[in-house]
Amino acid sequence: MKHSSSILRIENFHSGYLDNKRELFVYLPPGYHHDKSKRYPVLYMHDGQNIFHPAFNGYSWNVHVAVDQLIADQIIEEIIVVGIPNMGQERADEFTHDMEGILHQADKVPIRPRGERYEQFIIDEVKPYIDAVFRTKTEPEHTALMGSSRGGQVTYHIGLRRPDVFSMLGIVSPYFYCVDPTTQEEVPMYHSFAVKQPIAKIWMDLGSSEGLLVMEKHVREVAEKLLNLGYEADDELVYLYEPEAAHVEKDWAARVAAPLIHFFGNKGKACSLTLHGSEEIGIVGPQCRLNPIVEFDTGFKLSLLRTAYQVEDERIAEVRDDGTIIPLQEGETKVTVQYDDLEAAITIRVIAEIKAHITLDIVVHVPPNTPEDIKLYAWFPLNYNPSNRTYSNRLQIPLHTEWVFQVSREDGIVEVDAAGNTVERRYKALVDSKLEIYVERWS
Incomplete structure (x- = not known):
C-alpha cells in the first residue's frame, strides 16, 4: 500500500510572548502514519502561509512537493515541516531583532523590533507544542530553521543566538541591508557575531535578479564573516548565487531542494560545473568576483566559496581563491576552475576603466483611465508629469544590477496585457539607457 504525505492546519495558535494568534501548518511525511514508533527531524519555516499554499502573487514555495519528491527518490530522509505564518503588518517587527549593528531606525x-519575542514564541511556544503533539526528534542536530528575505534575516539571528535549539539554518535571499531606492544609501540590518557557534549546517543563497533589495555583495559579506569565524566553506557553510533568480516564491521553490538536501540528505555526485561572472573588468572600477556553480545528480547545487583558479596569462589578472579578480594590466586571458574531474572556463577582458554606475531613465506611459497623479512604481518610485501624463525617474544604478519587476500602482493594481496576464519585466544595468514602457491595461 502506497502512503502519502499530509498537511495539517492548526487554528488560532496563541502566543503569550507576542499577544496574537495565527495558524500553523504541519507537513507530515508519507510514512508518518505507517510506522508509529518512528521519530522525525523537523524543519521550521517562516512565512508559513506561502510555503505550501500560493502567496498573494499566486506563487508558492511548494515545499511539500519538493519534500515528497526527494523522499520518493531516496535523496533525503523523511522529515516534518512546520510553517509559521507571518502576521501581515506585524511581520517586519517580528522579524527584526534590536541588536548592535541593526540600524532598524x-x-x-x-x-518596532520584536525579534526577541518572536524568537521566544518559536522556541518556547511553537516547538514544545510540535514536540508534544508529533513524533519529533527534539535535539538541535535534528532541528532546522529557514526563511527568505526578512525571514532569512531573522533565521540568521535566531539561529546564531540559539544553537542549542537549531543546528541547521536556511538563510534564503536574506534582507541584510536596507538600500534606499532613491539615494542608494546602504544601511546594515544584521548583527555581526564574534564567536563560532556549534551549528552543523548553514545554507545561504540569493538570486542575481533581486535588484537593490538583496545584493550579492551584502550577502557575501555576511558569508565571509562566518567563514572568518571558522565555518568550513562549501561544507558547514554552503552558498549559492543563482543566475537570473528573482526575489519571489517561485524562484525560491526552484532551488529549495538544495537546502533540504544539505540538511537532511546526500548531495550525490557532481555532474556539471559552470563559471559565471563579468567578462569585462576595469583596472579602475567596481570589484568583480567569479561564481563557479557545481550541480549534482540529486539536484543539489552550490557556488564554490573557496577554490583554486588557473589564469592563462598571469600578467593580465590574478584570481583569489574566493573568486575575486585582481586586474593587473589591459588585455585578455582565460580563467579556468576545476572540481573533481569537471572543468569550466571563462575569458575575461581587462580594460582601463569601467564606470561603477549607469544612468537609467525610466518613462512610463499609462492608459487614459489611470487616476490623476496616483503614485506609480517600476521597482523604483516614479514622478508624475501632468503635461503629458507620464511617470518618470532618472536613476544612478550600480553596474550589473538586475531585477524583475512589474509596473504597479499604490492601490495594488498592476500592469496586465490584453489577455489580462500580469506583465513581468526584466532589466540589467550594463550601459546608460532609457527604459520606455507603455502600459496597455491595469488589472
Missing part, C-alpha cells in the same frame, strides 16, 4: 518602513 533607517529601514524603509517604521520598525
Whole structure:
C-alpha cells in the first residue's frame, strides 16, 4: 500500500510572548502514519502561509512537493515541516531583532523590533507544542530553521543566538541591508557575531535578479564573516548565487531542494560545473568576483566559496581563491576552475576603466483611465508629469544590477496585457539607457 504525505492546519495558535494568534501548518511525511514508533527531524519555516499554499502573487514555495519528491527518490530522509505564518503588518517587527549593528531606525518602513519575542514564541511556544503533539526528534542536530528575505534575516539571528535549539539554518535571499531606492544609501540590518557557534549546517543563497533589495555583495559579506569565524566553506557553510533568480516564491521553490538536501540528505555526485561572472573588468572600477556553480545528480547545487583558479596569462589578472579578480594590466586571458574531474572556463577582458554606475531613465506611459497623479512604481518610485501624463525617474544604478519587476500602482493594481496576464519585466544595468514602457491595461 502506497502512503502519502499530509498537511495539517492548526487554528488560532496563541502566543503569550507576542499577544496574537495565527495558524500553523504541519507537513507530515508519507510514512508518518505507517510506522508509529518512528521519530522525525523537523524543519521550521517562516512565512508559513506561502510555503505550501500560493502567496498573494499566486506563487508558492511548494515545499511539500519538493519534500515528497526527494523522499520518493531516496535523496533525503523523511522529515516534518512546520510553517509559521507571518502576521501581515506585524511581520517586519517580528522579524527584526534590536541588536548592535541593526540600524532598524533607517529601514524603509517604521520598525518596532520584536525579534526577541518572536524568537521566544518559536522556541518556547511553537516547538514544545510540535514536540508534544508529533513524533519529533527534539535535539538541535535534528532541528532546522529557514526563511527568505526578512525571514532569512531573522533565521540568521535566531539561529546564531540559539544553537542549542537549531543546528541547521536556511538563510534564503536574506534582507541584510536596507538600500534606499532613491539615494542608494546602504544601511546594515544584521548583527555581526564574534564567536563560532556549534551549528552543523548553514545554507545561504540569493538570486542575481533581486535588484537593490538583496545584493550579492551584502550577502557575501555576511558569508565571509562566518567563514572568518571558522565555518568550513562549501561544507558547514554552503552558498549559492543563482543566475537570473528573482526575489519571489517561485524562484525560491526552484532551488529549495538544495537546502533540504544539505540538511537532511546526500548531495550525490557532481555532474556539471559552470563559471559565471563579468567578462569585462576595469583596472579602475567596481570589484568583480567569479561564481563557479557545481550541480549534482540529486539536484543539489552550490557556488564554490573557496577554490583554486588557473589564469592563462598571469600578467593580465590574478584570481583569489574566493573568486575575486585582481586586474593587473589591459588585455585578455582565460580563467579556468576545476572540481573533481569537471572543468569550466571563462575569458575575461581587462580594460582601463569601467564606470561603477549607469544612468537609467525610466518613462512610463499609462492608459487614459489611470487616476490623476496616483503614485506609480517600476521597482523604483516614479514622478508624475501632468503635461503629458507620464511617470518618470532618472536613476544612478550600480553596474550589473538586475531585477524583475512589474509596473504597479499604490492601490495594488498592476500592469496586465490584453489577455489580462500580469506583465513581468526584466532589466540589467550594463550601459546608460532609457527604459520606455507603455502600459496597455491595469488589472
